[in-house]
Amino acid sequence: MDFKDYYAALGVSESASPEEIKKAYRKLARKYHPDVSKETKADEKFKDVGEAYEVLKDPEKRAEYDQLRKYGARADGSFEPPPGWQSASGFGSGGYTEADARGFSDFFEEIFGGGGHGDAFSGRGFGGAGGGYRQQMRGEDVHARLALFLEEVFHGCEKKVSFTVHEADQQGRFRPRQKTLNVKIPAGMRDGQHLRLKGQGSPGFGGGEAGDLLLEIELAPHPTFTVEGRDILVTVPVAPWEAALGASITVPTVGSKVSVKVPKNSSSGRKLRLKGKGLPGKHPGDQIVVLQIVMPEQHSKDAEQLYQKLAEAERQFNPRSKMHL
Amino acid sequence: MARKDSVLTVDVADSGVTFSLREMCERGECHAEMVLKMVSYGIIEPIEPAASDAEQTWEFDLAALMRLHKAIRLQRDLKLNLPGLAMSLDLLDEVESMRRDIARLRQQLRHLSRDQGGD
16 A cells, blocks of 8 residues: 655645645645646546545644654555554544545545545435435436547447446445446537436435436547537638639548539638538538638749739739738 | 446437436435525526526526536535635636637647648
């Protein structure tokens, strides 16, 4: 078992005052809250910070921890509590706590007692619509994010989703369990859209109904397309003469291609709308082709002469007239 | 500790599902007064806000349920009061939408500069 340095987790010294510890905790809790932070592993950091505070805010637990820290930690970072160790402050067995202790580390559980995962009777028995029945409890809803590629969103797909549910054991203590589902995602989901999988969250307790799995779709960036609402945008390069004379060009769509007519005399940035070629659904979006005029890296002598002629023929045109130049 | 489940295939058909006030309380593990306060602070809204006097007929959509969960987590973990909670959630929404916009615009810029040979 690894030794947990709670002082390091909160970024305070061993001699920190209770006020300093509280302040550090509040700041870090805001910073790493999984609903606020976009940092990777924010939830782990948030848990570590919460666990550290749970111990250091309590003078009794802190004193016990300090003692163990002095004698129990080994040079290689591993940890074994002294033989016969028993916490006087106690956590799970009757000890009341505000903290949601599910998910505290094995280290915590070893030191402060078996209640480290919370239990069905004290941890979350309050509330509920009826309030009275604490023996029967609905399982909790579980949130998970699911990142999808545009191709998957466009065509629909089958995806493996892994998440953690909390399951009460025979003693009524919650234990985390990894769960994996194969989920069929319909075509046309949008970035940030929510999905519910009924009964796939944490199991209920004492005959209570299971919670749901609530999925939030996250769309991964695509190298060619961008998505705006239900519309799919693509920038398509055209040659100056295609833009000037009009042309029939081939443009990519998700997973295929389509022929598009570029109107005569098109400027860079002109948008061509392909109806119904956006994200599928009851009201399918459009694909929007944005024209981008590009130059060859080098012109031939012939081409340069032709441009020279063009410059003379179009002498009247001032592309910067709107800038009053 | 982690036992692996057999893999199930689930068809996602009911994202148009709604939840009553009672179901919201049960799922959010909170009292009805809490949900009512959240509605009055504009943190969540029933699908048809017109019927604001008839709480028993309220129905909430999935987005409202997920927002309720989020609000309760934030309140529990950061000890926010309701006005603070309402403002935090609004600001978080704004940050989220700006993050999405920036990501999309950056991507468009990348596509443009690539087409210009600048990438």
